Amino acid sequence: MRAWQLEDFGLDNLRLAERPTPRPKRGEILVKVSAVSLNYRDKAIVDGVYDPEKMPKYLIPVNDAAGVVAEVGPGVTEWQVGDRVLSHFYSHWLDGAPARDEPDWQLGGPLDGGLAEYMILEAKSAVPTPANLTDEQASTLPIAALTAWFALVEYGKLQPGESVLVQGTGGVSLFSVQIATALGARVVATSSSDEKLRRVAALGASDLINYRTTPNWADHVLDLTNGRGVDHVVEVVAGEGLNQSVRATKAAGHIALVGFLGGQTAPLNVMPLLYSQVAIRGIAVGHRRAFLEMNRWIEQQHLEPVIDSVFSFEESRRAYERLEQGPFGKIVIRVGD
Structure with a gap:
């Protein structure tokens, strides 16, 4: 088979x-x-800034894969040749609390991923593809959509009428907007681009903040919520901005820390966190049970992922370059028929 392999760090x-x-x-x-x-994780692995000590030489990268069962191994009864399936990021995390060693079983690094014509999945961790989606659409779900779902539904227990602050317009952020809107929440969106904010509004965001022209955006969030703050924040930036997220969140509200675009360390001001009693929870995607529940909901809602662009298998490096440019929606690579 043909496969893209990472022979050393660097694209x-x-x-x-x-x-x-x-x-x-x-x-x-x-x-x-x-x-x-x-x-973003895939780019960080190639760049050598995501657990580089764990990444083997000649790694086949990329977790998020959709395809068709071509062969089943001994003892497999839950799948048949021809079934449509998705990869599950944590191949051993099926339900409940994560084990300490879950990162050792991540597909796309340190285990081989799906940027190849064929890949191996454990039968118990593979997930059925939602019937309403094409394989290209469905390939966007395993990390970005499940992270948003885990943050807002599994962890956040989001209710109609609550408010959600969503940062940026990456994959997790756009799925968060779509999920929160469909569940009847008010969505406040931030971005550095007015054009992207207009596109987020079309997905359901009702309040828009350009954080370049409004650098103290937490104050604006408080103004929008009559000083109360939002119920939930989907935090994709971290770094210094985590302090603004704490300020923008209501007392005893939830911050789902899902990304590290602003850096892998955050100088947190402790006293505002103590006084507000805001809960900050790290969200590293989710378990298979939540994935199954999300996919059933996606079918019921007829939700369609936002795709920025689709590249051919031979253009995979160009796809990574497009990711670097800050797309609106997911970057998909078409591998086979």
């Missing part, structure tokens, strides 16, 4: 190669990959 070292097509062992399935989508 120039992501190279297309021929590799033996794997065969499924007991409890595994072989998937013919149709499409994959990129997340």
Whole structure:
């Protein structure tokens, strides 16, 4: 099979190669990959800033994959050849609290991912593809959509009429806007681009803040909410901005920390956090049970992911370059038919 492999850190070292097509062992399935989508994590792995010590040489990157079962291994009864399936990021996290070693079982690093014509999945962790989505659309779900769902529904228990602050217009952020809007929440969106804010408004955001022209955006959020603050924040930036998120959140509200665009350390002001009693929860995607529940909801709602652009398999490095440019929506790579 053809596969993109990371021979060293840096995009120039992501190279297309021929590799033996794997065969499924007991409890595994072989998937013919149709499409994959990129997340910020994928870029961070290639750049060598995401757990570089854990990444093996010649890693096949990218978790988020959609495809069709091509072969089942011994003992597999839940899947048949021809079934449409999705990868699940944490291949061993099926339900409940995560184990300490869940990061050791992440697809797309340190385990091989889906930027190849075929990939191996554990039968118990694979997920059925929502019937209302194409494989290209469905490939956007495993990390970005599930992270948003876990932050707002599994953790946040979002209720109609509550308010959600969503930062930026990346994949997790846009899914957060779509999910929160569909659940009847008020959405406050931030971005550095007025054009992107207009597009977010079309997805359901009712309040828009350009954080470049309004650098003290937390004050504006308080004005919008009569001084109360929002019920939930989907925090994708972290860094210094985490203090503004605390300020923008209501007393005893929720901050779902899902990203690190502003850096992997945050100088947090402790006293405002103590006084507000805001809960900050790290969200690292979610378990398989939530993935299944989300997919059923997506089918019922007829939700369609926002896709910025689709690249061919041979153009995979160009897809990473597009991700660097700050797209509106997901970057998808079409792998097979």
